[in-house]
Amino acid sequence: MTETKLLLGQVLQFTGDPFAADAVMGSGPGSAASFERCGAVAIKGGTILAAGGADALRAAYPRAELVDYGDALILPGFVDAHAHYPQTGIIASWGKRLIDWLNSYTFPEEMKFGDPAYAAQIAALYLDTVLDHGTTTVCSFCTIHPESVTAFFTAAEARGMRVAGGKTCMDRNAPDGLRDTPQSAYDDSKLLLEAWHARGRASYAITPRFSPTSTPEQLSAMGALWAEHPECLMQTHLSEQTDEVAWVAELFPQARDYLDTYEMHGLLGPGALFGHAIHLTDRERARLLETDSSLVHCPTSNSFIGSGIMAVMDLRHAGQRVGLATDTGGGSNFGMLRTMAAAYELGQLRGTPLHPAQLLWLATEGSARAMRMDHHIGTLQPGTEADLVVLDLGSTPAIAQRSARANDIWEAVFPTIMMGDDRAVRDVWVGGRVRAQK
Structure with missing residues (x-):
């Protein structure tokens, strides 16, 4: 029987389009996303069950196998x-x-x-x-x-x-x-x-x-x-x-x-x-x-x-x-x-x-x-496929020192976007299976 897994870490998911007028003119593009500093993603059999706060998901899936990524950031692949x-x-x-x-x-x-x-x-x-x-x-x-x-x-x-x-x-x-x-x-x-x-x-x-x-x-x-x-x-x-x-x-x-x-x-x-x-x-x-x-x-x-x-x-x-x-x-x-x-x-x-x-x-x-595949991939929505990337936001000393000064998640992740490479990729999940431990 396939076990439910609960991936713990920082979790970022989009709730809207960051290019849309209401996002850009409101609180900025970042308002189109939901961020959980203590978050989790529940997966089973290659499918995402839920994503959100860690406490709520641990209560919802008490028997799940825990995979703790600490302060690494979990995103769609x-x-x-x-x-x-x-x-x-x-x-x-x-x-x-x-x-x-x-x-x-x-x-x-x-x-x-x-x-x-x-x-x-x-x-x-x-x-x-x-x-x-x-x-x-x-x-x-x-x-x-x-x-x-x-x-x-x-x-x-x-x-x-x-x-x-x-x-x-x-x-x-x-x-x-x-x-x-x-x-x-x-x-x-x-x-x-x-x-x-x-x-x-x-x-x-x-x-x-x-x-x-x-x-x-x-x-x-x-x-x-x-x-x-x-x-x-x-x-x-x-x-x-x-x-x-x-x-x-x-x-x-x-x-x-x-x-x-x-x-x-x-x-x-x-x-x-x-x-x-x-x-x-x-x-x-x-x-x-x-x-x-x-x-x-x-x-x-x-x-x-x-x-x-x-x-x-x-x-x-x-x-x-x-x-x-x-x-x-x-x-x-x-x-x-x-x-x-x-x-x-x-x-x-x-x-x-x-x-x-x-x-x-x-x-x-x-x-x-x-690619007309957003019903399958690219999000953390329940029912989509469990393709995930886990990013280390301090993968090099240069990135780590800049990320440590961040005031919000966008300042924390931007140094990895600008200076990161494959060293920033801590894990990759493909169809609900972890590919490699780094």
């Missing part, structure tokens, strides 16, 4: 809404902008993923690494090779992780060995979808890389597949760099803008995940909001590759779904702590710094909402 696990080996590659970066680093590495053993090796390394950083769910591009998709889902299943991913489809502007066709992209994606979608904690994401590497015929094939399986996600890239936007205009002269290259082929709407979305027109912003599509902010990637700064605050205040992501390996780190720090830094450059509550929300519930 981090959710990375846009990544490329096959780029693990080329992370932190020097000195290129997007198109040159793809040709110099990405495409040569992705050629290797037709080898099932190599794909399995990198998938295992990648997922273990992100788990070390407190990420319990990731949405990843694979490569054109079905073997890369099988390796990703197999590795995630072995670790009990909720993930999304799909075969990356490209039929032009890519090297020999990394191109498929409209028909093979459709056929391969459909077979993989049927094999993996809703198998355990796996979700399939239909994945055209981006408009420059797919012909209109391939985009239409992906749109047709999504229309047949609207329960799946659809992930791609949008308006990452200005030269990319100009290239798209040359390739699709009939399109009103970059977004229209997807919309005219049925690749816009609920369940669509557009990475980057930096250089948007007014029409694009309006259509994305109207169609309830999702955008994903990739701050370390956007600074590392020199792409620009997403208008996160403006988009969220307008009501746009926005998630947060590492964009490994264009992003320069595997962890969501560093990603939150970069989001703060880029927000400062726009004159719209994000509050710690907004950063943590984006890395958990915000990304889960973007």
Whole structure:
């Protein structure tokens, strides 16, 4: 019989949206969260039963097994809404902008993923690494090779992780060995979808890389597949760099803008995940909001590759779904702590710094909402899945001395957001099971 476990520590959970007007104009974004200094989370059989004050939950679950984390902070596991696990080996590659970066680093590495053993090796390394950083769910591009998709889902299943991913489809502007066709992209994606979608904690994401590497015929094939399986996600890239936007205009002269290259082929709407979305027109912003599509902010990637700064605050205040992501390996780190720090830094450059509550929300519930999974993950709500990260708010001497001066939880957690790494991750729970003791 599965025993109830009671995790004791500081507990932070969101009761509202920290970007909403009532939170921002009232007592500030932090008012959208509930904090228990002496808190607890009750879990059983992979499910969260309750979260709140420790005394109340100890009374409610008197026979529960206690796991005492002292003054560590218990949060929902981090959710990375846009990544490329096959780029693990080329992370932190020097000195290129997007198109040159793809040709110099990405495409040569992705050629290797037709080898099932190599794909399995990198998938295992990648997922273990992100788990070390407190990420319990990731949405990843694979490569054109079905073997890369099988390796990703197999590795995630072995670790009990909720993930999304799909075969990356490209039929032009890519090297020999990394191109498929409209028909093979459709056929391969459909077979993989049927094999993996809703198998355990796996979700399939239909994945055209981006408009420059797919012909209109391939985009239409992906749109047709999504229309047949609207329960799946659809992930791609949008308006990452200005030269990319100009290239798209040359390739699709009939399109009103970059977004229209997807919309005219049925690749816009609920369940669509557009990475980057930096250089948007007014029409694009309006259509994305109207169609309830999702955008994903990739701050370390956007600074590392020199792409620009997403208008996160403006988009969220307008009501746009926005998630947060590492964009490994264009992003320069595997962890969501560093990603939150970069989001703060880029927000400062726009004159719209994000509050710690907004950063943590984006890395958990915000990304889960973007992926249409907030009924499963990203919160501490009863009935959701017990994916949790436990943070040590004094993981290094520098962080500890700053956190010790804090006047509230936001001042206590912000040094870990800005200076923390995998050393700050004390424990990770995946599906109600603790992954590793540190």
